[in-house]
Amino acid sequence: MATRAPLVVDAAAPTPEEVVAVARTGVPVELSVKALAEMAASRKVIESLADDEMPHYGISTGFGALAVRHIPVDRRIELQRSLVRSHAAGSGPEVEREVVRALMLLRLSTLATGHTGVRPEVAQAYAAMLNAGITPVVREYGSLGCSGDLAPLAHCALAAMGEGEVRDASGELVAAGEALAAAGIEPLVLAEKEGLALINGTDGMLGMLVLACHDLRAILRTADVAAAMSVEALLGTDAVFAADLQALRPHPGQADSAANLRALLSGSAIVEGHRELATTRVQDAYSLRCAPQVHGAARDTVAHAEAVAG
Structure with missing residues (x-):
């Protein structure tokens, strides 16, 4: 069986046909060299802000009403992890596999622009999950829709951290950590701003709209x-x-x-x-x-x- 050419993900948004190909037919993805370089460059900016005495939202501060609260350096990883965990609170039936895959591709595309400040390995983890057929379990209810698909995106980020439940390539319901280990994917340990970057978007409803x-x-x-x-x-x-x-x-x-x-x-x-x-x-x-x-x-x-x- 011939190996299918991967979709190269970079700053350009994927076309509807590309979204459908990845979501429904399992076309593999890979990040372009330029996208990896752009992400590495923007990450240096985030790291410089993390050392700044001035507060920077989502980096050295809390979120929302807690934006006025300074977060010590030794608690910032916990902050990002807790942000994802607290928002992974969807309920109801599972969202269709193709919708979750479309969601993950669109979030990956956003990360590849280099504008979110995440490390390249964060985007690489999403690409690896798509290629391994690992689909986070996302529930129908709990999203804010036009204000942000926080819950659906949080469930995907949670799975990338090795927590929560996923469907493996065969469709079996398994623990995320188990599925990542079987695919040789290292669970993410989120750094400053990365939890925020992974859940702040509207990729869930956008994926549904494209399909x-x-x-x-x-x-x-x-x-x-x-x-x-x-x-x-x-x-x-x-x-x-x-x-x-x-x-x-x-x-x-x-x-x-x-x-x-x-x-x-x-x-x-x-x-x-x-x-x-x-x-x-x-x-x-x-x-x-x-x-x-x-x-x-x-x-x-x-x-x-x-x-x-x-």
Whole structure:
């Protein structure tokens, strides 16, 4: 069996196709040399701030209301570990494996920008977990959504620390420490700011959005196929899908759907067979002639969601 080429993760965000490939088909990942260098450089900045007498949020201070509290050097590892543990408090059914893998890839991509201040080995641990098929157990309830997927991300960080539960490559529920050991991955011991960097983001809902948009595109193409078949079955006309008529409305999704319907019906013997027949029908049913308008609105909604996903 041929070895699949890995997805090289760097400062550029992965494309939706790349997210789907890693999340669903297990395409391996590796960090680019440039990404590793950028992370190492930004880590030096964090380490210099850690030695600064001035307070720096999440480095030498607590979080939120405790931002005014100075954290002694000998307790900063405990602070980051406690931050992850305290936020790994999701509940309910498990989130699908593909969503968690998408989440981890997107967080890895953010780490690879070099803007979070984590050590390269933190990102390498996430890449190793993805490649080993180790999927942290993340629960459906507990996220803040647009304000941050703190709980889902914390469960992933907890697993990278060797704590909590994961699903191994075969889907078995095992202790995270056991799974990491079996894969030869050293559990992370988080340093200053790293716990904060691993849980402060919206990668959970972004991963779900990317996968949903990918599936919706396939559904919308299928809807056009169903509409084209309906036109044929009901002896309808394709004249209403003409490009000049569709151009009268400034809706990109409608134009795309109409173009797809024209392509699907092009050369249809059924449509041609009754095109010249006398008929008393003035126009087709609304469900046929306005299919591009309905499908187009859905397309425009998906396009907006994809634009937000970036």
